[in-house]
Amino acid sequence: MWKFFHKLASPPHFYDLANKIIPWFIVPAILLITYGTIAGLFFAPMDYQQKDAFRIIYIHVPAAYISMMAYMTMAISAGIGLIWRMKLAHAVAAACAPIGAWFTFLALITGSIWGRPMWGTWWEWGDPRLTSELILLFLYFGYLALRAAIDDTSKADRSSAVLALVGAINIPIIHFSVEWWSSLHQGPTIVREGGPAMPMEMLLPLLAMILGFTFFFGAVLLRRLRTEVLYRERRTGWVKRMIQPAGGEA
Amino acid sequence: MPASLRGEKLCLFRGERCLFQGLDFQVNSGELLLVEGANGSGKTSLLRAIAGLILFEDGTIYWNDTDVEKDRQGFLRSMAWLAHRVGFKGDLSLAENLRFEMSLRSVDGSETQKVLQRLGIERLTELPLRALSAGQQRRSALARLLLVKARLWIMDEPFANLDRAGRELVLELISEHLDEGGLCMLAAHQEIEMNNVMHRLML
Amino acid sequence: MPASLRGEKLCLFRGERCLFQGLDFQVNSGELLLVEGANGSGKTSLLRAIAGLILFEDGTIYWNDTDVEKDRQGFLRSMAWLAHRVGFKGDLSLAENLRFEMSLRSVDGSETQKVLQRLGIERLTELPLRALSAGQQRRSALARLLLVKARLWIMDEPFANLDRAGRELVLELISEHLDEGGLCMLAAHQEIEMNNVMHRLML
Amino acid sequence: MPYSDSASPSLGKAFIALVRRDLLLAWKRPGDVLNPLFFFAMVATLFPLAVGPSVEQLALSGPGVLWVAALLAALLSLNSLFLTDYEDGSLDQLLLSPQPVVLLTLAKTTTHWLISGLPLVLVSPLIAVTFQMPGHAVGILMITLLLGTISLSLLGSIGAALTVGLNRGNALLSLLILPLAMPVLIFGARTVSLAAANDTVAAGIYFLGAYSAMAMVFAPFAAAAALKISNE
Amino acid sequence: MPYSDSASPSLGKAFIALVRRDLLLAWKRPGDVLNPLFFFAMVATLFPLAVGPSVEQLALSGPGVLWVAALLAALLSLNSLFLTDYEDGSLDQLLLSPQPVVLLTLAKTTTHWLISGLPLVLVSPLIAVTFQMPGHAVGILMITLLLGTISLSLLGSIGAALTVGLNRGNALLSLLILPLAMPVLIFGARTVSLAAANDTVAAGIYFLGAYSAMAMVFAPFAAAAALKISNE
Amino acid sequence: MLAVGLAALGILVATALTLSAFQENMMFYVEISDVKAGKVPNNRNFRVGGLVKTGSVHREEGEIELSFVLTDTANELTVVYDGVLPDLFREGQGIIAHGRMGSDGNFMADTVLAKHDENYMPPEVAGSLAKQQAANSAATTEETDPATEETTE
Numbered sequence A: 001m002w003k004f005f006h007k008l009a010s011p012p013h014f015y016d017l018a019n020k021i022i023p024w025f026i027v028p029a030i031l032l033i034t035y036g037t038i039a040g041l042f043f044a045p046m047d048y049q050q051k052d053a054f055r056i057i058y059i060h061v062p063a064a065y066i067s068m069m070a071y072m073t074m075a076i077s078a079g080i081g082l083i084w085r086m087k088l089a090h091a092v093a094a095a096c097a098p099i100g101a102w103f104t105f106l107a108l109i110t111g112s113i114w115g116r117p118m119w120g121t122w123w124e125w126g127d128p129r130l131t132s133e134l135i136l137l138f139l140y141f142g143y144l145a146l147r148a149a150i151d152d153t154s155k156a157d158r159s160s161a162v163l164a165l166v167g168a169i170n171i172p173i174i175h176f177s178v179e180w181w182s183s184l185h186q187g188p189t190i191v192r193e194g195g196p197a198m199p200m201e202m203l204l205p206l207l208a209m210i211l212g213f214t215f216f217f218g219a220v221l222l223r224r225l226r227t228e229v230l231y232r233e234r235r236t237g238w239v240k241r242m243i244q245p246a247g248g249e250a
Numbered sequence B, C: 001m002p003a004s005l006r007g008e009k010l011c012l013f014r015g016e017r018c019l020f021q022g023l024d025f026q027v028n029s030g031e032l033l034l035v036e037g038a039n040g041s042g043k044t045s046l047l048r049a050i051a052g053l054i055l056f057e058d059g060t061i062y063w064n065d066t067d068v069e070k071d072r073q074g075f076l077r078s079m080a081w082l083a084h085r086v087g088f089k090g091d092l093s094l095a096e097n098l099r100f101e102m103s104l105r106s107v108d109g110s111e112t113q114k115v116l117q118r119l120g121i122e123r124l125t126e127l128p129l130r131a132l133s134a135g136q137q138r139r140s141a142l143a144r145l146l147l148v149k150a151r152l153w154i155m156d157e158p159f160a161n162l163d164r165a166g167r168e169l170v171l172e173l174i175s176e177h178l179d180e181g182g183l184c185m186l187a188a189h190q191e192i193e194m195n196n197v198m199h200r201l202m203l
Numbered sequence D, E: 001m002p003y004s005d006s007a008s009p010s011l012g013k014a015f016i017a018l019v020r021r022d023l024l025l026a027w028k029r030p031g032d033v034l035n036p037l038f039f040f041a042m043v044a045t046l047f048p049l050a051v052g053p054s055v056e057q058l059a060l061s062g063p064g065v066l067w068v069a070a071l072l073a074a075l076l077s078l079n080s081l082f083l084t085d086y087e088d089g090s091l092d093q094l095l096l097s098p099q100p101v102v103l104l105t106l107a108k109t110t111t112h113w114l115i116s117g118l119p120l121v122l123v124s125p126l127i128a129v130t131f132q133m134p135g136h137a138v139g140i141l142m143i144t145l146l147l148g149t150i151s152l153s154l155l156g157s158i159g160a161a162l163t164v165g166l167n168r169g170n171a172l173l174s175l176l177i178l179p180l181a182m183p184v185l186i187f188g189a190r191t192v193s194l195a196a197a198n199d200t201v202a203a204g205i206y207f208l209g210a211y212s213a214m215a216m217v218f219a220p221f222a223a224a225a226a227l228k229i230s231n232e
Numbered sequence F: 001m002l003a004v005g006l007a008a009l010g011i012l013v014a015t016a017l018t019l020s021a022f023q024e025n026m027m028f029y030v031e032i033s034d035v036k037a038g039k040v041p042n043n044r045n046f047r048v049g050g051l052v053k054t055g056s057v058h059r060e061e062g063e064i065e066l067s068f069v070l071t072d073t074a075n076e077l078t079v080v081y082d083g084v085l086p087d088l089f090r091e092g093q094g095i096i097a098h099g100r101m102g103s104d105g106n107f108m109a110d111t112v113l114a115k116h117d118e119n120y121m122p123p124e125v126a127g128s129l130a131k132q133q134a135a136n137s138a139a140t141t142e143e144t145d146p147a148t149e150e151t152t153e
Ligand code: HEM
Pocket: A057, A060, A061, A064, A065, A068, A107, A108, A109, A110, A111, A112, A114, A115, A116, A118, A119, A122, A123, A129, A130, A133, A134, A174, A175, A176, A185, A186, A187, A188, A189, A190, A191, F116
């Protein structure tokens, strides 16, 4: 078991492995997202109140969910990297941040676009869900800025790991804020006591989109990770050998 | 009770460059290890890594045959550090700086006066440290080294900025420290002449 | 055209203390003035005051027999300064730092490569300066001194942190500079042996 | 040969020594204490100037403005928390002293609060008056600032430890800390507004208390870890 | 013996060299450019958070808040104007170069504005939108910020020169600069408010223009004098 | 050991304080029952939330000002508003209103935001459900959750 992890964490091995598994993420992602989009946009019935405006749910909810999952992935791998000094884990954390930031941005934008017709406002300063999601975006920014500010990769890894862990406290707050404080943003629809408050024709495409986004996230993460690993190992033998064609040494 | 500092299979990177690999060394009570090497060979980096301020890529440091990672606190209790930068607050006087160092380490300061006299800075205790000249500041750093009463001295270029009398004084102090069973690890560009056991580590 | 630097009736205070009073000195083309003195005797202060970074309490500095206060710009054009701190940006590479210095002074950089090779730092031009070791940084400072092509060199402890080869190189460079009619004012704790004319100023 | 390694150094003594040293330093440079105060006062006067002199609006936005000013003043003074120690090499010496690093960060944070947070709390009533804040709200303002500045100093110590040696001034530090400081700001300002409107304030104060208790537990450790990394 | 003292060094070349070097430094540390921007954005979000969620109130205080945020962002980035040069000894070298010191301060101020002022101007429309500022007022906001940040950089250079080496972080610097910066703030914010209310704005813009012209004439000299004294 | 103890104590205090915070009234958000009981901030804006009572929306001829009754099923509050309503504003719908108490005991709103609950369903289902609900509203006072009922069908 331990040996397996050790091998997994060895950069050249991981680099190859990632290449092999990426298709296993891309294909389901494409399938699920295609199904989710078509079924969500055309076949799901419209909502009794919101009419067709509700269909933005098929982007908003998956994006919001990934924005949080990406942060958790980042914080957990940062923690692993810090404690067990595992470079690959740090690379994972580093690769997560920009993706997470983009999904957070997407969740904020779609939520805001949705809020205009629904609530009657783009943005509500007093709402804890909205505010804590905005804080999430700022946490990503802080993480990225800190990394950019430190030249030495190993130092950047460990410093930013501390920050990622500290910021993790925000995640449960985002999730539970709607239950703790009654405010504008709605409560949970999918995972709630008494089952999802949504008929199957609406729910299935949504679940497909969530899963599809997750696979998509995995694929992008692996891609970024490959570049990240390559960059970090740029001075090592295996990368040089790989970049130079065999016997190409002058 | 004799003590020893040993490094095994040390490997250190700075940036992309490997400074050394598979480096071994050992110092015992009463011995001096002189770290030598041209500019940029990695002396400062080695000393900082031994003290734990930067991380070795690989290898282990043993203090009295225990891995220092296991008991860093204990190792730090036995170590005193003298580096390029003096590490005193420029706004405080020498007396205030030393008083702080001693309470930080729970060392009693009964010998302060004697030590300062020996170093020739007993008249400067009330000036803010920032006002002291380069050499006077290095002498102040030596005062801390003496007062802390650690068994292991790690010194990076202790002779820099000192006048001739100062350099001789440092040699004398090291020699006395070794005679009492202390250990010393020293990086310098000067030639050193002493009657104690001296090993050389060429980087 | 021979040049000269002369100080007359110099008096300098630091804090409350008078470092020296009624001090006179003179250096001419081809001569070295070695400023000596124990730690804290005022060498650094003297050099900074001559360069104009701090003010003399009294006295006048003449460059080619004109009071430097009258034409500081002209004096600065003829002077190069090397001090404890390197004065380069740690984030920029050596090459970038030197390029800046040369355009600041409108000096052409055709000799850069030669100078860097002589100083043994030609391979470090692309690293950020912060990553260089203490000795490598001092060599970089020497590179500026050489490239600026000033007639008067003011150097505060140029040997500090340099290895043996580095120290000898500095002596060689100074000697060549003097042979070409340059002037040098140098504060150091080392003994210096050179074939050129050397005066001593004991503080 | 009485080497000091036999004696186990006292934690309390070391803590007090560090607090004393930093207070002494502050005493020698009274600017460190006075500047945040002046800054606080200035920001609090800038707003009325920039927003315009309507009394009603002043009273309405007073708590928010005061709190933002306090937050900024606290942030501004954070930059130098570990910076001077880093630059003059005394951070090396502190990290190499036989004391747990978390003790050192805690001591430095305590001093920071004593020097910058506490005076802010004490001077806030004076500034509140210029915003026409009612008397009992001023009391609440002080309580919230007391709890809030504790959190801010603690959170700030993490940011300061992360950015020491990066030479970025305050901007990066603020960027890292503001997201975490936002809840403090929101609850602080809201609570004071509520108090000004004779409303219940207990929830806000409990929350601020909880936040600073949490920060007290975790921040020194995070700051210690960050400090060791940054000093490399 | 081609000593360089025979050739008279070119002023323009030196100016450009210094600007280029500082831009290069900023390029190597993009944070120096980005951080004030983020800070600007953050302060602009803090106010709505702290003051409360009323839309009307936001629109009213928008210009003022934006201007205060811009002022603070500009102030924060000022601290490092001469500080890094002072600390690594390159200020000694600059002062000892055969160039008039005022040329150097002017070059450094120019770079400071290019790095911190200009991006602020360019990004301000984005933030204005969150405050629901009408379109034509956004244009005026940009013009006033353009003129205002020039004054702020110039005034700030004096403060930065005076405080370099005092190790006080930003607090003292802000304290010195704020009184001089207040007119800029007041006129800037008022002009934008007037624009938002469809009122005439010419007077404010003339004033800001005059102020920056004045600053351009005097500030570099004052900064140069201050710099020489601070570096002693 | 000491450190662990102190940390545990800190966490305990934090938890206790958080719990107490949740016992207290939500900030800036006032229950209708509290409004009725007179526990409202007198000269400050605050928010109330509730359902728009069916049949209560009322607009005078030729005026933009309208009024409606906000209910939490037990208490009621009259809200007066003269701004733009969100698309989703309709009777039976949850809303949040910003504003302050008027001297006449009515709530003078300056913003009305629609609050959507967590239920999503097709219009047909909602229609039939509404009919069904109207039919047995006399029998049961408890609100049925239309969505769960729909999915269990
Ligand atoms: C800028 C505005 C908005 C932001 C920042 C935002 C943010 C979020 C976040 C972070 C989540 C994930 C929560 C979790 O997984 O624990 C979420 C979920 C959700 N949001 Fe939004 N949201 C916004 C606007 C809206 C609007 C206008 C609606 C429509 C009424 C909406 C409907 C939903 C739904 C249905 C979910 C899924 C709830 C579930 O977990 O079942 N959001 N939102």
